[in-house]
Amino acid sequence: MPRSESLESLKTRIAGIERARSVETAAVAGTGHLGIDAALGGGLARGRVHEVFAAQADDAGCAAGVVAGLAMRLGVGLGVGLGTGSGGTLVWLREAQAERQGGRLHAPGLVEIGLDPARVIIGVLPDPLAVLRAAADVVRCPEVGVAVVELWREPRLLDLTASRRLALAAEASGVTVIGLRIAAVPSPSAAQTRWQVAAAPSLPMEANAPGYPAWRVELLRQRGRPSGGDWRVEWNREQACFADADGVADFGPDAGGFAAIAAAPSGAVLPFSAGRPAGAPKDNRRAELRRAG
Amino acid sequence: MRQKTTGEQNSAGRDDAPADTPLVLVEKVRGAMRIAATCRQAASLGLSAGLALADARAQVPVLSVTDHDPAADLAWLERLADLCDRFTPLVAIDAPDALALDITGCAHLFGGEARLLAEVSRFLARWSDDVRLACGDTPEAAQALARFVPAGVSFESEDATLRRLPVAALRIEEETQTALIRAGLKTIGDLAMRPSAPLAARFGADLVDSLDRLLGSADSRITPRRAAPALRFERRFAEPIARTEAAMAAIGELAEEAAVELEQRGMGGRRFIARFFRSDGRTYDLATESSLPMRDPDVLMRLLNERLAALADPVDPGFGFDMIRLAVPRIEPLTPAQLQLEGGTIAQEAMAELVDRLSTRLGRGAIRRFQPHDSHVPEQAALTLPAVDLPAPAAWDAPQQGEPPSRPIHLFDPPQPIEVIAEVPDGPPHRFRWRRSQHHVVRFEGPERIAAQWWKHAPGKSPGLTRDYYRVEDARGRRFWIFRHGLYETERPDPRWYVHGLFA
Numbered sequence: 001m002p003r004s005e006s007l008e009s010l011k012t013r014i015a016g017i018e019r020a021r022s023v024e025t026a027a028v029a030g031t032g033h034l035g036i037d038a039a040l041g042g043g044l045a046r047g048r049v050h051e052v053f054a055a056q057a058d059d060a061g062c063a064a065g066v067v068a069g070l071a072m073r074l075g076v077g078l079g080v081g082l083g084t085g086s087g088g089t090l091v092w093l094r095e096a097q098a099e100r101q102g103g104r105l106h107a108p109g110l111v112e113i114g115l116d117p118a119r120v121i122i123g124v125l126p127d128p129l130a131v132l133r134a135a136a137d138v139v140r141c142p143e144v145g146v147a148v149v150e151l152w153r154e155p156r157l158l159d160l161t162a163s164r165r166l167a168l169a170a171e172a173s174g175v176t177v178i179g180l181r182i183a184a185v186p187s188p189s190a191a192q193t194r195w196q197v198a199a200a201p202s203l204p205m206e207a208n209a210p211g212y213p214a215w216r217v218e219l220l221r222q223r224g225r226p227s228g229g230d231w232r233v234e235w236n237r238e239q240a241c242f243a244d245a246d247g248v249a250d251f252g253p254d255a256g257g258f259a260a261i262a263a264a265p266s267g268a269v270l271p272f273s274a275g276r277p278a279g280a281p282k283d284n285r286r287a288e289l290r291r292a293g
Numbered sequence: 294m295r296q297k298t299t300g301e302q303n304s305a306g307r308d309d310a311p312a313d314t315p316l317v318l319v320e321k322v323r324g325a326m327r328i329a330a331t332c333r334q335a336a337s338l339g340l341s342a343g344l345a346l347a348d349a350r351a352q353v354p355v356l357s358v359t360d361h362d363p364a365a366d367l368a369w370l371e372r373l374a375d376l377c378d379r380f381t382p383l384v385a386i387d388a389p390d391a392l393a394l395d396i397t398g399c400a401h402l403f404g405g406e407a408r409l410l411a412e413v414s415r416f417l418a419r420w421s422d423d424v425r426l427a428c429g430d431t432p433e434a435a436q437a438l439a440r441f442v443p444a445g446v447s448f449e450s451e452d453a454t455l456r457r458l459p460v461a462a463l464r465i466e467e468e469t470q471t472a473l474i475r476a477g478l479k480t481i482g483d484l485a486m487r488p489s490a491p492l493a494a495r496f497g498a499d500l501v502d503s504l505d506r507l508l509g510s511a512d513s514r515i516t517p518r519r520a521a522p523a524l525r526f527e528r529r530f531a532e533p534i535a536r537t538e539a540a541m542a543a544i545g546e547l548a549e550e551a552a553v554e555l556e557q558r559g560m561g562g563r564r565f566i567a568r569f570f571r572s573d574g575r576t577y578d579l580a581t582e583s584s585l586p587m588r589d590p591d592v593l594m595r596l597l598n599e600r601l602a603a604l605a606d607p608v609d610p611g612f613g614f615d616m617i618r619l620a621v622p623r624i625e626p627l628t629p630a631q632l633q634l635e636g637g638t639i640a641q642e643a644m645a646e647l648v649d650r651l652s653t654r655l656g657r658g659a660i661r662r663f664q665p666h667d668s669h670v671p672e673q674a675a676l677t678l679p680a681v682d683l684p685a686p687a688a689w690d691a692p693q694q695g696e697p698p699s700r701p702i703h704l705f706d707p708p709q710p711i712e713v714i715a716e717v718p719d720g721p722p723h724r725f726r727w728r729r730s731q732h733h734v735v736r737f738e739g740p741e742r743i744a745a746q747w748w749k750h751a752p753g754k755s756p757g758l759t760r761d762y763y764r765v766e767d768a769r770g771r772r773f774w775i776f777r778h779g780l781y782e783t784e785r786p787d788p789r790w791y792v793h794g795l796f797a
Contacts, residue, residue: 058728058771058795059771060703060795061701061702061703061771061772061794061795061796061797062771062795062797064702064703064797065702065796065797066797068702068797080689080691080692088640089644091647102703103701103703103704103705103706103794103795104677104703104704104706105702105703105704106671106675106700106701106702106703106704106794107663107665107674107675107677107689108671108674108675108700109698109700109701109702109703109704109794109796109797110663110702111689111690111691111692111700112692112698112699112700112702113698113702113797114692116689117663117675117689118662118663118686118687118688118689119686120662120663121644121648121660121661121662121680122660122661122662122663122677123651123655123659123660123661124658124659124661125655125659126659130655130659134651134654134655137647137650137651138647138651141643141644141647142643143640143643143644143647144644144647198769198770199769199770199771199772200770201735201766201768201769201770202697202736202766202770202772204736205697205738207738208736208737209697209736209737209738209764210697210736210737210738210764210765210766210772210796211697212697212698213697213698213772213796213797214770216770235797237692237698238694238695
């Protein structure tokens with residue numbers, strides 16, 4: 001067999017194993033933020049695994065907020081106060097230790113960002129093994145809208161195999177899985193997208209009161225599309241969408257390096273065109289930074 | 294109603310002394326060691342409960358003595374009660390040393406009362422060599438007959454025998470007993486002959502009540518340990534089956550029987566208990582619950598298998614199971630489901646099944662739903678209750694339009710103490726230290742004053758301190774919910790600060 005031919009057949013076989021093509025066919029849910037949607041090629045893919053990392057352990061609340069926002073964008077738990085809410089069910093699996101250290105999920109707080117607690121089922125499980133086992137069951141149930149798998153630190157059990165298993169189950173059932181990782185460092189996984197969330201200064205209300213939830217959201221990686229991108233977004237409860245949080249915020253002395261990033265007009269950084277090579281946005285941003293600094 | 298009582302000597306279950314020395318159990322009563330119970334041999338030597346140990350030793354020099362352990366006695370009695378579950382579902386413990394079985398409607402299954410009594414006696418002989426059994430019209434009659442009629446004595450009629458028993462059989466207070474004997478009323482018959490009004494006037498209404506219950510002129514019931522299940526299905530095996538898989542297959546057949554029965558009644562079960570009776574008397578329970586009524590045998594078997602796999606103490610068939618029972622203690626109406634075009638019912642059922650499966654495997658408290666609770670104390674404003682108990686989700690009030698979140702997404706329970714620097718003691722926080730790092734407050738809103746629930750406390754007792762909540766944002770944008778615990782000067786000279794939650 002000629003060499004090129006065998007290479008070709010090998011390539012098609014690998015493509016079949018990787019199911020690379022199914023990525024394009026996945027239904028997407030727009031986030032409402034133009035820049036993010038452009039970078040994602042339309043929105044967040046349904047029936048896939050997405051990972052959200054809290055930048056620091058005390059950004060856990062912010063990361064939970066982003067996860068709740070993404071779940072609402074995926075059509076789960078909208079319309080609190082309008083009866084029984086709509087859409088599928090959100091199953092949120094947590095470790096008991098996270099509940100003790102990081103605080104428990106507070107239903108009135110979920111209401112305040114627009115997520116209907118009536119559509120939420122909480123699993124408080126003793127260890128990461130129980131969380132992953134329960135997640136396998138939850139993801140296989142197509143009636144679940146979004147499954148949130150919250151894990152602290154780096155459990156040894158959450159390796160590439162485990163995440164791949166979750167991804168395959170999610171693809172088969174159409175359940176969107178959001179892996180919420182706190183106090184963890186990103187490691188190889190089968191996730192479609194990987195995000196990092198940090199707190200960002202909110203746009204102040206009257207009398208300098210803290211405003212709507214604002215976050216700095218960074219797209220660390222995505223499958224099959226260029227990665228990179230860094231946005232300051234605000235959660236708009238009334239519209240249930242992520243909005244661009246531009247405007248001038250005053251920064252304190254310990255706001256550190258990324259005050260400059262946030263202060264740079266986000267329009268200058270965004271949007272990325274889909275076809276741009278992976279390395280380009282990063283360089284571009286650095287240039288912006290230099291200019292801003 | 295026919296009742297049966299078994300009387301047990303409480304030393305029977307744990308006789309580890311040499312067989313030939315008399316055994317007594319002792320307990321400390323007002324500083325002195327006194328006998329709590331004796332074995333039959335010790336009783337025949339004249340020892341009895343209440344005697345001081347020193348006196349007993351003087352009478353019988355070779356005596357083996359063990360501490361009295363009422364908790365172990367009760368545990369033993371519980372185990373025997375579990376065993377007796379195979380005769381009737383209504384078993385009550387009559388502490389410290391008796392069991393009462395309500396055999397109403399059960400005796401014919403064993404071929405009459407006498408045959409049932411013989412069966413119970415034969416069965417319990419394996420566990421204790423000193424069992425006294427009696428049947429009576431009321432629980433009191435049965436226990437009086439068991440305690441006061443010597444074994445092997447046949448009596449002409451129950452009523453006549455009861456009338457010949459001493460007044461002690463009434464189980465009344467010692468003083469009343471003495472008073473009765475002094476008055477010359479020594480047997481039940483003596484009391485029963487007399488009009489009840491003068492008896493009640495002189496000895497108390499309790500005496501007349503117990504007399505009526507003993508003689509069956511007043512209604513009396515036992516309080517069973519467990520309510521009789523709504524439905525139960527049993528299978529007895531001539532040869533014990535020694536494999537758990539085979540036992541589960543038998544449970545599967547029972548589940549199908551249950552499904553047929555439930556369907557005829559238009560009901561579904563909310564709770565199922567599979568019980569394995571091992572031939573040596575040990576029992577194992579597999580219990581499962583469902584959030585919606587159900588009767589599908591396949592789903593039930595899946596849940597029971599989950600439970601079996603999740604057991605900390607695995608089911609050990611030992612010498613085999615000789616009986617298996619599937620009980621359905623809770624049933625609720627379940628009409629045949631109408632399939633909706635958009636699949637609404639199916640989605641709800643599929644979610645319920647997922648919740649049941651996870652709750653069965655991980656424990657019913659692990660899978661929860663939120664339930665609003667009418668309280669302004671933040672940590673009590675929402676409850677998380679087991680999802681199997683709440684099949685229907687609760688409705689929540691809509692948030693206030695146009696306002697940023699006023700409640701955090703993560704709530705610390707308990708709140709975490711912080712060190713705060715404020716410009717004035719009763720003013721807003723300026724800087725605070727939490728988890729070993731400084732946070733500089735850039736924005737704040739507050740205070741939102743939340744008072745303690747004074748109406749829930751007795752007058753004069755402090756209901757707790759008022760909390761002043763602030764929403765604060767630090768320079769990095771992290772939003773916290775912190776509060777001052779106690780009003781400055783009026784409630785506390787130096788109020789402490791806590792962080793209660795993190796905003797999104």
